[in-house]
Amino acid sequence: MLSTRWTPLTGMVVCLLVCACVVDLVLAQIRYSIPEELEHGAFVGNIAEDLGLDVAKLSSRRFRIVSGAKKQYLEVNLENGILFVNEKIDREELCERSPTCFLHLQVVIENPLELYRVEVEILDVNDNSPSFPWSEFNLEITESAAPGSRFPLESAQDQDVGTNSLRSYQLSTNKHFVLNIQTRNDGSKFAELILETPLDREQQKTHEMVLTAVDGGSPERSGTALITITVLDANDNVPVFDRSVYRASLVENAPRGTLVLKLNATDLDEGANGEVSYAFSGHAPLKVRELFSVDQYTGEIRVKGIVDYEKASVYELYVQAKDRGASAVAVHSKVLVDILDVNDNAPEVILTSVSTPVQEDAPPGTVIAVISVMDRDSGENGNVDCQIPSNVPFQLHSSFKNYYTLVTSEFLDREAVSEYNITLTARDLGSPSLSTRKTILVQVSDINDNPPRFTQPSYTVYVTENNAPGASICSVTAFDPDSNQNAYLSYSILEGQIQGMPVSTYVSINSDNGNIYALRSFDYEQLRNFQIRVQAQDAGFPPLSSNVTVNVFVLDQNDNAPVIVSPLPKNGTVATEVVPRSVDAGYLVAKITALDADAGQNSRLSYQVLQATDPGLFSVALYTGEIRTIRRLVDKDATRQRLVILVKDNGQPPLSATVSILLSVVDNVPESLSDFGDLTLSPPPPSNLALYLIVSLSTISLIFLVAIIVLTLSGYNLPPLVPTNCMEVNGNNGTLSQAYLYHSYTEHVLWSCSSLPRREPSMLVLRLGRLFLVIHLFMSYFTIW
Structure with a gap:
């Protein structure tokens, strides 16, 4: 009886002799050969070196092997890239009696994704001895059996293959039988006993022989069985x-x-x-x-x-x-x-690797998933075709046999579609065909590719003057279709100036919600409107932003009472006028001129007589302020008439002012009014002085006109020639009302220029204009009087 013993040392020697080496490198595929029965940790090959990979990056790139076997026979040491035996491999258990035996491995590496196919051939070692179904065979042969009679014996079986399988039989020495070895069509061997010399039951009833089955391994292994022959009749x-x-x-x-x-x-x-x-x-x-x-x-x-x-x-x-x-x-x-084979197995779909989420700017061809498809059937029944829907921006590529990669076919847009449920259908070619469906969820991650967008192209805000500082005047809103940090918005006011002051001294904004607050109380008479630029910026990298213009209009309140500008009192006393006694009814005695710094209805003025020495003698026009006689004057009328005129605006509540006028009734207008004392007016200046004043007034007017043109070229939007907050009033000869109208207009221009936004603020021009105005008014009054 021959026997051998497989030891770890023997296995190592065989492993070194077989030389587990790279055989092929075609289409990213390598092959190793190792004997079976190697102990845990036995060297297979340096897979990292054979694939040309950087050993230091194996862990970071998630290097791993995928096998369809039920056991993890092989593993890789990520520190040195060596492929080693993880669990002892029994070739007979793995492949039974197949002449060839392979372990198919898939190597997956990420960042970037790479695929390699590895075949490990498991070589047979002579670890199984031939064995008979029974340890003893009992044959009954009649003594009449003729020499040459054949008696087939049960065959021995050897689980090994190739040269390690059953090679021959041997029979122990005896006087009656010889052994004949036959080979069947499939190459298997069996033995027959051939009777050489006749048997004689009377001489020997039983015969015992040892049948030995020997394999072709090195060293060879054998198995024995005892043959007991009983001689019968x-x-x-x-x-x-x-x-x-x-x-x-x-x-x-x-x-x-x-x-x-x-x-x-x-x-x-x-x-x-x-x-x-x-x-x-x-x-x-x-x-x-x-x-x-x-x-x-x-x-x-x-x-x-x-x-x-x-x-x-x-x-x-x-x-x-x-x-x-x-x-x-x-x-x-x-x-x-x-x-x-019949088509009784549906394809199996295995997701070997899935890279999700994928950035929306990933270039076409980016690998999303590695898919392996297997069908245990054979022939056409085992051939599998895989498809995905055509209406998704992905494609399915075949890398190796039964391996597919899912890649992007175009750029993705998370704002349009944030995730895809891709149904993969694997269908075999059998009849009838069997199929399997697998859903792959691909999420799309956001990049900062959308700037914030305001809900309006511009904002118009109306704020009533005298507002409380710190109160909210409006809110701007922007949205960003991106997500997470890329959609988190902060608001700010861009730098600028209002009336020569930084915009930050007028308004502020809540950076989180876009609420805009007034930092001061606005005065319509000083500031009619202004613009601010608001920026919305996201928190992406790099950040994106957009701007919007906010037009703020200050609304007027009735906070200014009317101001009497004509007639003006002389030397701090009441205003005086002279009325000839001979005038008819409707004679224009005087004209009250007043201004209101407010606008609209708040500046619409009305006049009425509040007190009068003789209420039936004089009346005042409701809207023009003209004082006229109601009837002819008679001798009994007092020579001095006192009128108190009330000037009231149309605001709510209305504001008012009063003016007192002392009227002197005379028979004839004297050439000199010196006898009237306080009631007389100063004589007109000499004609030369008047000429000088007129020339000076013209010169100053010209200079002021040039200043206005400079202001216009500097970016001011001048108001209309006739201010909206004053009324035209004609005096006795028109001179006084025109001068005052000019005065009102110039003040209106300066107020408007000071309240309008400028491209380049010029405080010097503004101050010069005001200086010219003061000089002009002063000389105008001299000229008039």
């Missing part, structure tokens, strides 16, 4: 099968009771010695007995269990036939059952 013919090897085909999943084939053996004897019974031989594996049955009388082999092509494509059934005689001898045959 009679029944000198054995059954004979009509075929040495039977072959049949069977569709997988065939129902129980399906006939596989019918055995046929004949025996030339008669009676019980010629009746043949069939059975499985003792060497038939248990799984064969679970799948098939043999009728002992008819020899019909039928399906007993569920036959699955994916578990085994061929089954070997060892059967025997023997007669019912007292000295029955069993003869043996082999039945090969080929299993035909």
Whole structure:
């Protein structure tokens, strides 16, 4: 009896002799060869070096291997890139008796995604000894058996393949039998005992021999069985099968009771010695007995269990036939059952790697997922076609056989679609076709590709003057279609000036919600409107922003009472006028001129007589302020008439002012009014002085006009020639009202210029204009009087 022992040291020697090396590198594929039964940690190959990878980056790039095997036989040391044995590999368990045995691995590396295919060939080592189904064979042979009679023996089985499988049989030395070794069509070997010399039951009833099965390994292994032969009388013919090897085909999943084939053996004897019974031989594996049955009388082999092509494509059934005689001898045959594949397995879809979320600016061709598809069927039944919907911006590419990559086909837009549910359909080519669907969720991550957008192209705000400082005057709103930090907005007011002062001294803004607050109380008479520029900026990197203009208009309040500008009192006393006694009714005695700094209805003035010496003698026009006689004056009328005129605006509540006028009734207008004392007016200046004043007034007017033109060119928007907040009033000869109208207009221009926004503020021009105005007014009054 020969035997060998496989040790770790032997395994290491074999591993070094086999030289686990790279065999092929085609289409990112490498191959290694290692013997089976290596211990944990045994070296397979430096996979990082063979693939040209940087060992230092294996962990950061998530280097990993994916295997379809139930056990993780191989692993990679990420510190040195060495592929090593993780769990002892039994080739016979992994591939049974297949002549070749491979472990197929998929290597996945990320950042960027790379795929490699690795095949590890598992080489057979002689770790299994040949074995017989029984340790002892009992044969009954009649003494009448003729020399040359053949007696088939049960075959030994060896789980190893190739040269390590069963090679030959040996028989111990004896006087009557020799061993004949036969080879079947499939290459398997079996032994027959051949009777060389006749047996004599009376001399020796039993014979014992040792049958040894030897494999071709180095060192070789062997198995033995004891053959005990009992010498009998009679029944000198054995059954004979009509075929040495039977072959049949069977569709997988065939129902129980399906006939596989019918055995046929004949025996030339008669009676019980010629009746043949069939059975499985003792060497038939248990799984064969679970799948098939043999009728002992008819020899019909039928399906007993569920036959699955994916578990085994061929089954070997060892059967025997023997007669019912007292000295029955069993003869043996082999039945090969080929299993035909049917399309009974749907494709399996495995997501090996999924990179999600993906940035919306990822270029077309970015790998999203690595998908492996397997179908355990064979032929067309195992060929799989994969598809994804055509209405998504993704494509499916085939990298290796049964491996696919899902890539982007165009740029993504998170604001349009934030995630995709991609249904992958794997369909085999069998008939009928089977399919499997797998949904892949791909989320799109945001980048800062959208600036904030205001809800309005510009904002117009109306604020009533005398507002409370710190009160909110308006709110601006912007939105950003991006997400997270890219959509977080902050508001600010851009730098600028209002009336020569920084805009930040007038208004402020809440950076979180866009509420704008007034920092001071606005005065309509000083500031009619102004503009500010608001910026909304997101928190992305780099940040994006947009601006909007806010036009603020200050609304007038009735906060200014009317101001009497004509007639003016002389030397601090009441105003005086002279009325000839001979005037008719409707004579224009005087004209009250007043101004109101407010605007609109708040500056609309009305006049009425509040007090009068004689209420029936004089009246005042409601809107013009003209004082006229109601009737002719008579002798009995007092020579001095006192009028108190009320000037009231149209605001709510209305504001008013009063003026007192002392009217002197005279028979004739004297050439000199010196006799009237306080009631007389100063004589007009000499004609030369008047001429000088007129020339000076013209010069100053010209200079002032030039100043106005400069202000216009400097960016001011001048008001209309006739101010909206004053009324035209004509005096006795028109001179006084025109002078005052000019005065009112110039003040209106200066107020307006001071309140309008400028491109380049010029305080010097403004002050010069005001200086010219004062000089002009002063000389105007001199000229008039």
